[in-house]
Amino acid sequence: MNIIPKAKNFKENGNIEISAEFSADERLIFCKKAFLRMVSKLYGVRLTDGDDGIKLVYDEALDKDEYAIKGASVYASDYEGARYGLATMLQLMEKTEDGFTVCDTEIKDSPDKDFRAFMTDLAREWHDFDNLISYVDLCYLNKMKYLQLHFTDDQSWTLPLACFPKAATRGRCYKRSEIDYLVEYAYESGIELVPEFEGIGHSKELIKNCPDEFGNVYDEEIEDSSVENSVEAGKVGRVDNIMCIGKPDIFENIRRMLSEIAEIFKYSKYIHVGCDEAKHENWNHCALCRDYMARQNLESTKATYSHFVKKIIDICLSLGKTPIVWEGFPYEGTENISRDAVVISWENIYQSGPELIESGFNVINASWSPMYIVPLRKEPIKTICKWSVISKNWRVHQVQHHWNASKAYGGLELTPREKVLGGMLCQWECKMEEERDRVILNLPQVSDRTWNAEDFYSGEEFESAKEKIIALSEKLI
Ligand SMILES: [Zn+2]
CATH class of the missing domain: 3.20.20.80 (Glycosidases)
Structure with missing residues (x-):
């Protein structure tokens, strides 16, 4: 599995199964609407609120515009980083009958140019x-x-x-x-x-x-x-x-x-x-x-x-x-x-x-x-x-x-x-x-x-x- 753009740090572990659910830290909740819209357009699925799916987690240790992914969790400290992590997640997902398979990765990544x-x-x-x-x-x-x-x-x-x-x-x-x-x-x-x-x-x-x-x-x-x-x-x-x-x-x-x-x-x-x-x-x-x-x-x-x-x-x-x-x-x-x-x-x-x-x-x-x-x-x-x-x-x-x-x-x-x-x-x-x-x-x-x-x-x-x-x-x- 490779993603676009190339991630600066990328490790692949296999696959995990998740439900069609989404949860987000309050500090990053602004990014939810666009992500749910994209999942709906790309996979025809409306994610519901819940903890058994993709998680957006606040992590103050990450820099501005930076994101990390571990399994089905996306980590960021600001909207930019959160948005990039969620966009990467769109490439890691595959629809299954009752949820998604997610490529189980460890990623830490940020852009060189604004x-x-x-x-x-x-x-x-x-x-x-x-x-x-x-x-x-x-x-x-x-x-x-x-x-x-x-x-x-x-x-x-x-x-x-x-x-x-x-x-x-x-x-x-x-x-x-x-x-x-x-x-x-x-x-x-x-x-x-x-x-x-x-x-x-x-x-x-x-x-x-x-x-x-x-x-x-x-x-x-x-x-x-x-x-x-x-x-x-x-x-x-x-x-x-x-x-x-x-x-x-x-x-x-x-x-x-x-x-x-x-x-x-x-x-x-x-x-x-x-x-x-x-x-x-x-x-x-x-x-x-x-x-x-x-x-x-x-x-x-x-x-x-x-x-x-x-x-x-x-x-x-x-x-x-x-x-x-x-x-x-x-x-x-x-x-x-x-x-x-x-x-x-x-x-x-x-x-x-x-x-x-x-x-x-x-x-x-x-x-x-x-x-x-x-x-x-x-x-x-x-x-x-x-x-x-x-x-x-x-x-x-x-x-x-x-x-x-x-x-x-x-x-x-x-x-x-x-x-x-x-x-x-x-x-x-x-x-x-x-x-x-x-x-x-x-x-x-x-x-x-x-x-x-x-x-x-x-x-x-x-x-x-x-x-x-x-x-x-x-x-x-
Ligand atoms: Zn003139």
Whole structure:
């Protein structure tokens, strides 16, 4: 019997039979609801209160986020540890006629990295609300801690906000009641949501729906081609998807949005504010932006881009949330941006992971290869993106890219290691049926390699270790 992620200390003794019962120490009782829900979904059994089944035991000797298992008892000193121990128990159980067989183990385990995440793009392709619930469950099973929701982009705006109701894409926006339900559901499950409002660039839909508040007023018509994918990143195009920095109330309007997002996602530590791939040269073609740059003594659109990023980050910090941004803002002006912001290293073209760390940022490793799940619709992406995390030997302390224009082509080490908060598997541009199987297969690999920075499964070991979690995942989504 092997579990995912690989446990740091694991000993197997055989099997024990237990009843379909559950008991928990009062100090950890909060974890009961989500666990019972998962047992019900995975095994079709509703556990009843009783001492002859799985026990959740408080053990103050265990560290924060740590758990231990002995037989059918899970030990922890906090909710995080308890949740991880219970998630492991889901893999050790087998249903019998009148209860469960549990693999009798001795485990003591804790994660190496805090930011173990999955991100799903909800703006390029519509995802039914039920899919979001399934992803919370999948994160629970894989002991991931964060689920990032990419709510907004050029193609649609899916996050309902009372402060800008007209921002929402008609027929492609979640209901506020659904989001409220999701927030509570994730909280009970111990999964922290990271809401993403993609700011500055990637704002075509917002600008279309709220032109007076966010749109540039160009001197001449701007070519309205669609946004190129990341292979084209770095090119400056005349794509009208960038917010106007010269609008009189632009920062007040962004503050209103972020305030409401902070209020809705009340349990979340982080808000992702986007900030990548902004076609900043467009600001030269808008009189309002030219005036703003002159008033602020901003000498270039690159410096203006960093200025805009700094402003958004500062708003987020003033609301008591930690901002996350994509790598993509220019080097010029970076010195003014708060180092309390966390940067996701993905393309390693604009500023590489090592460069971002060197300049004082904490980073999250979402390096394109192999952490991006994208549609396999045409070559060369079709071939390139079939790889798995294991086949690329991805590690949380190394960024990689298949493209030789990236500084991470061939791999780059990330040091010092404490500046790497973790890693994130990202689903981009896929329809649910395109991403489903790849998420199910890749999530356990990313789980293993963010939980364990060094001692993770090899490809061969993973083949047998994955069987149970893959079978369970199939029932959740
Ligand atoms: Zn403008």
